[in-house]
Amino acid sequence: MLDGFGREIDYLRVSVTDRCDLRCVYCMPERGVPSVSHEAILRCEELLRLVRVMARLGVRHVRVTGGEPMLRRDCLSFVRALGQVAGVESVSMTSNGLLLSDRLDALRELGLSSLNLSLDTLDPAAYARITRGGDVRRVLRTLDGALDLGIPVKLNAVPVRGFNEDAVVPLAELARERPLRVRFIELMPIGAAKALRSVPQAELTAALEAAFGPMIPDPVQYGHGPARYWKPEGFTGSIGLIGAVSREFCESCNRVRLTADGRLKLCLNHSSGPDLRARLRGGADDAALEAAIRAAVAEKPERHCFSGGAADPEGRSMNEIGG
Ligand code: SAM
Numbered sequence: 001m002l003d004g005f006g007r008e009i010d011y012l013r014v015s016v017t018d019r020c021d022l023r024c025v026y027c028m029p030e031r032g033v034p035s036v037s038h039e040a041i042l043r044c045e046e047l048l049r050l051v052r053v054m055a056r057l058g059v060r061h062v063r064v065t066g067g068e069p070m071l072r073r074d075c076l077s078f079v080r081a082l083g084q085v086a087g088v089e090s091v092s093m094t095s096n097g098l099l100l101s102d103r104l105d106a107l108r109e110l111g112l113s114s115l116n117l118s119l120d121t122l123d124p125a126a127y128a129r130i131t132r133g134g135d136v137r138r139v140l141r142t143l144d145g146a147l148d149l150g151i152p153v154k155l156n157a158v159p160v161r162g163f164n165e166d167a168v169v170p171l172a173e174l175a176r177e178r179p180l181r182v183r184f185i186e187l188m189p190i191g192a193a194k195a196l197r198s199v200p201q202a203e204l205t206a207a208l209e210a211a212f213g214p215m216i217p218d219p220v221q222y223g224h225g226p227a228r229y230w231k232p233e234g235f236t237g238s239i240g241l242i243g244a245v246s247r248e249f250c251e252s253c254n255r256v257r258l259t260a261d262g263r264l265k266l267c268l269n270h271s272s273g274p275d276l277r278a279r280l281r282g283g284a285d286d287a288a289l290e291a292a293i294r295a296a297v298a299e300k301p302e303r304h305c306f307s308g309g310a311a312d313p314e315g316r317s318m319n320e321i322g323g
């Protein structure tokens with residue numbers, strides 16, 4: 001499916017819940033987080049119906065995200081069902097990893113094309129501070145277990161000034177001897193993150209080069225996203241940088257998002273998008289859903305406008321959007 005700027009949209013991020021068992025400083029406020037009501041959240045069959053319609057329109061890659069997707073009891077069965085949708089070629093998941101360490105065998109059966117684990121530091125105290133209470137040992141158990149089982153893993157870290165800038169080199173070091181992609185994602189000024197400061201990507205590159213030598217570009221493109229990868233000398237895995245703000249890649253954007261309450265989100269930093277739940281529950285047939293999705297995608301904004309100028313700037317926080 002092409003948008004109004006001729007971009008091929010073949011990637012869908014599905015947020016299955018807005019709830020989370022952590023409160024990362026750049027994602028959610030500490031307290032007073034309003035949750036979407038249970039009835040407002042799309043049921044598994046409703047999500048699948050929308051994915052089937054979108055797959056008919058050309059979506060080939062689906063990522064399950066949240067909030068924390070594993071807080072939904074039907075998360076893994078949903079992931080399994082996604083893999084059976086005609087036209088869907090790859091299914092992946094983004095998780096904080098806390099609830100996965102004892103579900104790894106089930107996860108392996110799913111044949112995920114990638115498990116993305118969010119891990120901002122290896123230091124237990126710093127992890128507890130940035131996540132407001134998380135236990136890093138549980139994430140590390142998931143990481144080790146997933147790699148042992150041969151599940152393809154990417155680690156996502158968001159460097160935040162004053163919280164984890166010293167974690168960059170130790171995190172990257174994890175890729176030296178393992179087939180792991182360690183990616184540093186630039187802080188995006190959405191929700192709680194507006195009050196925080198990002199760490200410039202040039203600073204990250206300088207720290208990584210000082211530790212590992214020249215950052216030799218890795219010619220392999222892992223996945224369907226905007227990361228640029230490097231493979232320092234002697235590394236099995238690689239290091240990725242995703243600079244959504246400073247290195248805008250809107251021109252090659254390939255994605256839309258579905259929120260847990262059924263909004264189709266056309267751009268990370270624009271709030272507009274049709275309410276597909278209302279159409280679904282109002283009795284729309286597949287043809288009507290298809291028409292609504294096509295019409296919305298045709299209006300996908302050209303750019304995210306993080307530096308201002310969006311007519312409909314996003315007011316929701318990342319846990320509602322799905323990252
Ligand atoms: N709870 C899961 C997790 O943390 O992996 C999935 C949802 S989370 C919203 C998805 C991704 O968004 C995570 O990798 C997280 O680090 C990232 N994220 C959240 N807020 C962000 C922000 N303000 N800027 C950049 N990335 C952000």
Ligand code: SF4
Binds near residue numbers: 020028066
């Ligand atoms: Fe939860 Fe993920 Fe947001 Fe952290 S980044 S608060 S784990 S949704």
